[in-house]
Amino acid sequence: MSPKNETTILIFTLLITVSILGGCLWLVTHWNKKQSQESQPIPQNLAMVENVPSGLFNYGGSTTFAPIRQEVDRVIQTVWPNFHLRYTDPISGTPGSRKGIEMLLKNQLAFSQSSRAIKNDEYEAAKPGGFILKEIPVAIDGIAIAVHPDLNIPGITLAQLKDIYLGKITNWREVGGADLPIIPYSRDPKDGGTVEFFIDNILGGEELGKNVELVYSTTPGLRKVAENLGGIYYASAPEVVPQCTVKTLPIGKTTEQFIPPYQEPFIPQSQCPNQRNQISQAAFQSGAYPITRRLFVIIKENGQDDEQAGLAYANLLLTEQGQDLIEKAGFVRLR
DSSP states (O other): OHHHHHHHHHHHHHHHHHHHHHHHHHHHHHHHHHHHHTTTTOOOGGGGOOOOEEEEEEEEEEEGGGHIIIIIHHHHHHOOOTTTEOOOOOSSSOSSHHHHHHHHTTTTTTEEEESOOOOOOHHHHOOOOOOOOEEEEEEEEEEEEOOOTTTOOOOOEEHHHHHHHHOOOOGGGGGGGOOOEEEEEOOOOOTTTHHHHHHHHTTOOOOOOOEEEESHHHHHHHHHHHOOOOOOEEEEEEHHHTTTEEEEEEEESSTOOOOOOOOSSSOOOTTTTSSOOOBOHHHHHTTTTEEEEEEEEEEEESSSSHHHHHHHHHHHHHHHHHHHHHHTTEEOOOO
């Protein structure tokens, strides 16, 4: 072999060796970085969160978040007095997850709250604005089914619930109850993430039946059920389970698998409000209760103060203290 060929082979071998060593070094560095990120301790309290901006930030969206806003945001304002948060109602229409994301897309909010995931059309609508929408889960919630306290029925299946709201089942006799017409109530599908979640996940994307009576919000919905023996309504579990004027139904995939959203034993109306039913944390965290969902903070990734504010807010909710307060507000902690 000529010296020239030997030199060429040597150079080629060195290049391969350097490439392999470089690749290994990148993998080790990348793995160490990932391990470092995963091993970062969760901040114990709100004061430990970094990069919380100063200024006034408008936010809005999901009405499901109302107990969280009342319980958590009050403490955030105390710990971070320069991080001013102002919940903003829409100029027209009713507040809700869809409206909040719509306002975020129009730059009317710094970040938003949502009781359902971002939809594809919303991702697409962000592109002309030069930013990307991102959802950050912060809590676990469930949909609870409210009926009149005197309605004698052990529970209903997901299939029965679907047929009730599609208008295929119209009498409680058809699901093991009394001979009594069913009066299903719901918020308008345009108004809230809870309704959208219910339609997408329980009704399989089908429209509410013509038999469904629309109500403005959960308060009048629960009032209607309390006044009508045949009434039924669905809403976020923390809004329904502790109520004294209605009864929450166990739900199951089959009639042999009814799972209550409340801690057993059930506290009857006669003992309320001295005692109130509480959310079953175990059933929600394990997924045994069949209608659970995650709650999200929606941010826009644009490299500006709005993104920083949304990230800071989500990080505050995900601290140990934030999760404790979320649990105190009636929801299930994510961590």
